[in-house]
Every structure is written in structure tokens, then in C-alpha cells.
Amino acid sequence: MEITIKEGGGRLDKTLSDLTDLSRSQxxxxxxxxxxxxNGQSKKASYTVQTGDKISYQIPQAEMLEYAPQNLPLxxxxxxxxxxxxxxxxxMVVHPAAGxxxxxxxxxxxxxxxxxxxxxxVIRPGIVHRLDKDTSGLLMVAKNDLAHQALAAELKAxxxxxxxxxxxxxxxxxxxxxxxxxxxxxxxxRKKQAVTAQGKPALTHFHVLERFSSYTFLELxxxxxxxxxxxxxxxxIGHPLAGDPLYGPRKTLxxxxxxxxxxxxxxxxxxxxxxxxxxVSPPQIFQxxxxxxxxxxx
Numbered sequence: 001m002e003i004t005i006k007e008g009g010g011r012l013d014k015t016l017s018d019l020t021d022l023s024r025s026q027x028x029x030x031x032x033x034x035x036x037x038x039n040g041q042s043k044k045a046s047y048t049v050q051t052g053d054k055i056s057y058q059i060p061q062a063e064m065l066e067y068a069p070q071n072l073p074l075x076x077x078x079x080x081x082x083x084x085x086x087x088x089x090x091x092m093v094v095h096p097a098a099g100x101x102x103x104x105x106x107x108x109x110x111x112x113x114x115x116x117x118x119x120x121x122v123i124r125p126g127i128v129h130r131l132d133k134d135t136s137g138l139l140m141v142a143k144n145d146l147a148h149q150a151l152a153a154e155l156k157a158x159x160x161x162x163x164x165x166x167x168x169x170x171x172x173x174x175x176x177x178x179x180x181x182x183x184x185x186x187x188x189x190r191k192k193q194a195v196t197a198q199g200k201p202a203l204t205h206f207h208v209l210e211r212f213s214s215y216t217f218l219e220l221x222x223x224x225x226x227x228x229x230x231x232x233x234x235x236x237i238g239h240p241l242a243g244d245p246l247y248g249p250r251k252t253l254x255x256x257x258x259x260x261x262x263x264x265x266x267x268x269x270x271x272x273x274x275x276x277x278x279x280v281s282p283p284q285i286f287q288x289x290x291x292x293x294x295x296x297x298x
Contacts, residue, residue, distance in 0.1 A: 134257025
């Protein structure tokens with residue numbers, strides 16, 4: 001396909017994104033693979049387009065997402081006829097999406113847990129809430145629509161317990177605190193969330209567990225569940241998560257992503273009405289880095 005620029009002055013990736021249905025990330029990838037040319041020549045995504053430029057582009061072939069059972073390791077902490085609680089490993093994506101077409105938690109659930117709620121369709125069967133790819137820890141899974149509706153309603157009413165532990169940069173001065181700052185998509189980077197007046201309300205409670213020379217070990221409790229909430233809020237107050245590739249500094253603790261673990265999950269059982277609470281320890285790499293920080297203080 002080809003378009004002619006009527007008004008120049010903008011970056012190639014932004015201009016093409018504005019004039020087509022392609023995202024800037026798709027355009028940048030297409031530029032790298034030679035699917036986009038300007039006047040018959042390859043240009044960088046940062047190229048400043050000129051009036052009259054003829055941009056030729058090919059639409060990247062869509063990735064096929066695989067919603068099929070896969071025999072992947074799955075740590076099922078609890079399971080009954082209505083729900084399950086699983087301990088997601090760090091590095092696992094919750095459901096198939098662009099860039100992660102298989103090997104997700106959903107693929108594992110379809111293999112290990114035969115009955116899953118259908119409220120979110122084939123895309124997210126059984127998924128009531130999510131964790132970021134590199135965040136480990138507890139997730140509730142609904143096995144039927146009745147359980148899904150009840151668990152989701154409790155989350156919306158802010159009655160569920162979601163408590164995390166994290167290692168953050170710097171020394172958090174207050175032992176306890178509440179971060180109340182609205183979160184929405186960043187206007188500067190579509191991959192990121194940000195504190196913005198146009199965002200949705202977001203509240204994060206924190207409690208300092210240990211302080212080290214350059215880091216703090218925290219317990220955090222979510223009152224709301226916005227995308228990247230803890231990561232955004234901690235960066236907002238000047239204490240980004242250690243290992244966070246999106247919101248943190250480059251010089252950080254070596255690991256496999258942000259040091260954030262969903263340690264405790266509590267909710268009301270949708271059928272029995274019983275209060276249920278589960279806790280799991282952080283992954284080995286989290287515990288090892290924590291011990292290293294403690295030894296460095298001796």
C-alpha cells in the first residue's frame with residue numbers, strides 16, 4: 001500500500017501511525033524488517049517526513065494466537081469445584097497476546113483444569129484478574145461463571161485481599177503510607193502507564209519491612225487494581241521497583257524483571273461464603289537477592 005504525505009514535518013513512525021491503523025511499535029518493527037520505504041528507499045523510524053514523500057508499506061502478517069491446552073508446569077495452590085488459586089511463575093504471560101502466542105498461563109490452565117468460566121470468552125477463560133509477565137505470585141481462577149461473577153464483584157467492591165512484597169530503590173522514609181494517585185495510559189509512551197489527572201483512581205498502601213543502604217523491602221496492599229499500579233506508584237514517589245525494565249533505572253538488582261511478588265490473596269468463597277486466604281513465598285531469585293542485601297549490611 002502507498003500513501004503520499006500532504007504535510008511533512010513529523011517522524012515517520014508517528015505520521016504513519018496517525019494515517020493508518022498500525023501502531024508505532026508495529027511500524028518500528030516493519031521498518032526494521034524492510035516492510036516500509038520512503039520514495040523507494042529505507043528510512044529510520046525517526047526520519048522526518050517531507051511533503052510529497054511517497055510511503056510504501058506492507059501490513060505485517062498477524063500472529064496466530066494459540067488457545068490450546070499445553071502441558072506446562074503449573075503450581076495449583078488450591079482447587080475445588082468452583083475455583084482454583086495458582087502461583088504464577090515469574091516470566092509467564094497470563095494469556096495469549098501479540099508477541100506471546102502460546103506458553104501462557106491460560107494454555108496451562110486449559111490443560112490442567114478442564115472446566116473454566118466463559119465470561120471472558122476463549123481469550124481469557126477463567127481469568128478474573130491478572131499479573132504482569134514478570135510479577136510472580138497468586139491468582140484466583142474461576143471454574144464457572146457463577147464463581148467468576150462473584151469473585152469479580154468482590155474485586156470491584158475492593159473487598160478482596162491482594163498483598164505483595166517488593167524490593168524498591170532507595171530508603172522509603174515512612175514506615176507506613178498510602179499512595180493515592182490516578183493512573184492512565186502515558187501520553188509519551190503507549191507501553192507505559194502514568195500518574196495523570198485523566199486517569200482512574202488508584203490507591204496503594206505500603207508498609208516498610210526492612211531498609212538497606214540503597215534499597216527497601218516493602219509490603220504493599222492494593223485497594224484498586226490498575227495496570228502496573230504498584231510499579232507506577234512506586235516510581236511516582238521516587239522509589240521504583242528494583243529490576244523494573246519499564247519504570248526503573250538501568251543500574252539495579254540483577255534478576256529476571258521487577259522484584260514484585262503477589263504473596264497473599266484473600267477472598268470470600270462464592271458458594272460457601274467462607275473467608276479464604278492463601279500465601280506463598282517469593283521465588284528463589286527474590287529470596288537470594290534479599291539475603292545478599294541483608295549480608296551486605298553486616
